[in-house]
Amino acid sequence: MTRRVLTPRNRGFLFLDSHPAGCRQLVTDMWQACPAPTDAPADGAGPVALVIGSSAGYGLAATLAGLKRAGIRGIAVSFEKAPTERRTATAGWYRTAATADLARAAGRDVVFLNGDAFSDLMKDQVADLLKERFGGRLDYLIYSVAAPRRTDPDTGTTYASVLKPIGRANRTKTLLFDDAGAPEVREVETGPAEGDDVEQTVAVMGGADWERWIDHLAGRGLLADGFTTAALSYIGSPLTEAIYRQGTIGVAKAHLEATARTLDERLGTTVGGRAVTSVNGAAVTQSSTAIPGIALYTGLLRGALGEGVVPPVHQLAALWDQLTGAAPLALDEEGRIRLDTWELTEDVQAAVAERWEAASTDTIAELADLDWFRAEVQRLYGFAVPGIDYAEPVSTDVPWPGHAA
């Protein structure tokens, strides 16, 4: 068994290794931070849920909050890499192992699958499991995939998503850290979408795969009466809209939201169910740190709001409450659940805009919560987690959770 002392080695926001003990602690902390339920089913016979993208960010929050707050059991799908001789597993691998232990301790039957959610193979595997193990009825599906590429099973074409503005180049301030960890605020220019950039991005991050999942499971007769599905979306601030909501990814999100409306109609007439999108607030995740300007924005948002930044697991507890009926379903005029209202109030946006305007390498330390932001980035890989002794060697050989029949 490999036991090693692991220290963070990174290139920008990407880290080479992840820390198993830190990842485990982080999952435990999220579990504890999730508000306790008022009346979730306690006997392990709660609703059957499928969470796609369950190992990180909002999907992990959906899994943990679903388990703790809504008493779910079911299937969680993500795409992670196993440990090797040279490298640790990906952080999501370790987080999944920890999540599985929490589910088991709570007496919930959850099967964790590792593979490409975009493939029909995975859809078949999930459908078989639902049939054989979960009584052939799915009550909830949460779709929280963020991926750079998708292969369309019908055509074999692989699409790649890009983060570009539409129409003209976008110059934005952005936050970087040098090798010694010193912050730098720099302007970066991103050229406009070209060719089929928009179509490619929509093909990856739009609603096509979500709809394919629903069609696939409906085709196998696996959707319970009242089946409810939610996919995660983002709108964000005017400060980032040129690159985000008005950019290629924004067109994909609009497509996802339009897919929700189509699915909602279809599910309403077939199983008395519904489909919604859930618009969530900014969070530091592996996907979000890849977007130009978002790191700066999130650091400034935390600088302005402090503890007022609502953690993903709190947002997802609120989402489950709305989906299960524990709280009234509150939709905006476009049919979306809004869990981002704390971020988008006029006051908050004005405060962040003021800080954004003043942000430079010299001033950033006073304007943004850099300690928090840096730690959040490290925590994505299990580093900088309070309570972990990083001088202690750890085994990186953590098995993927098994599921005995």
Ligand SMILES: NC(=O)c1ccc[n+]([C@@H]2O[C@H](COP(=O)([O-])OP(=O)(O)OC[C@H]3O[C@@H](n4cnc5c(N)ncnc54)[C@H](O)[C@@H]3O)[C@@H](O)[C@H]2O)c1
């Ligand atoms: N991070 C934010 O600020 C933010 C805000 C609002 C909404 N959202 C939305 O939440 C969703 C998830 O984003 P995130 O930031 O939590 O991402 P993330 O990178 O933290 O997590 C992505 C998840 O998708 C899984 N995944 C990726 N490719 C996969 C594949 N081919 N098959 C199976 N699983 C796969 C990963 O294993 C991981 O579990 C996205 O729709 C995103 O737009 C994010």
